[in-house]
Amino acid sequence: MAKKIDDAILDELLRGCERPEDLMAEGGLMRDLRKALMQRMLGAELTEHLGYEHGEVAPLVQTNRRNGVSRKTVKSEDGAFELEVPRDREGSFEPRLIGKGQTRIDGLDEKIIAMYARGMSVRDIRGHLEELYGLEVSPDLISRVTDAVLDEVKEWRSRALDAVYPVVIFDALRVKIRDKDSRIVKNKAVYLALGITGEGEREVLGLWIAENEGAKFWLSVMTELRNRGVQDILIAVVDGLKGFPEAITAAFPETMVQTCVVHLVRHSLNFCSWKDRKAVAAKLREVYVAETAEAAWDALEAFDADWGRQYPSIAQAWRRAWQEVIPFFAFGPEIRRVIYTTNAIESLNRIIRKAIKTRGSFPSEDAAEKLIYLAIRGHEKTSRTVRGWLTAVNQFAIMFEDRFKPIQG
Structure with a gap:
């Protein structure tokens, strides 16, 4: 049970504080109170270590005694302040509150990482910390803090995965990265694998x-997934990734490869003038909502009869991808909805693009x-469970x- 602070003590502490800023300002109550509490806790740690209270006489048989203090400046969300860290003669005292070499407390690292995750540059992070907390931090410190994330990335990329994923969506986005050898900024692809688990939860399996x-x-990617425990993928949804169908069937022979219908529709609309897009999209919808593959083919032929002379590339693109389109028609509406919708991967891509949009380019792949x-x-x-998963999962089971x-x- 939390200890209640006496009102009289609070009144005494708050005397002279007229505005909220008085609590947080240089020399304000909150900073002074934190410093005083930390000094008290450090003193208590040394008392526990030595076995006698400050001001008492040490036992005669004990050679280790108090030996003054060393000063250390620490940084926290309330700003920077100086602490007097008590010492012992033998140098065996190691405070748990502020470890040796530690200069940051109070979740400062987490704040830096959170700002970095929102796409803020090192310069922006420095300015933000100085403006809000009066902290002056070096670019090197920020880099060291964010570089610690790489260990977490390594662990995340090697974690064990489920044995079976009903659906895995593979997608790519482009980023500018400086090549480590030539130092030339190049467009590189970031490939993502978004899996849907047996419970209908979305899980990013990896990034490359x-x-x-x-x-x-792609064979190296599939091999990595197998090495991390994936034994089967029922349906792989892709968007024309070069070499993908051959690689996935080599690693997962029974996996059904399905072209992303939404991406195929969007690719088709790139051939259209703005005034025709609505009509073309409506006619294409008759293809992918058809009950069977045969009915879908008839709808594609009807589309070509209406629009083929004006936009011949559209039907051609669908015909080229037809072998990866037709698996879609073997499923009922519930599974189709899971495969068809790209909301999950697009939502993820939006988050990533928002984070990277302020960066003209990255200095390295790391x-x-x-x-x-x-x-x-x-x-x-x-992230939430896929909508309508309970119905879809029963169809998967059948x-x-x-x-x-x-x-x-």
């Missing part, structure tokens, strides 16, 4: 940065990776009965 994709690259990881980490904290067993609640 590469300048060129291809079957060899710099890009840690910021993108932090964006993913923040997104997953708010269609893939030998490969997928729903987890019993």
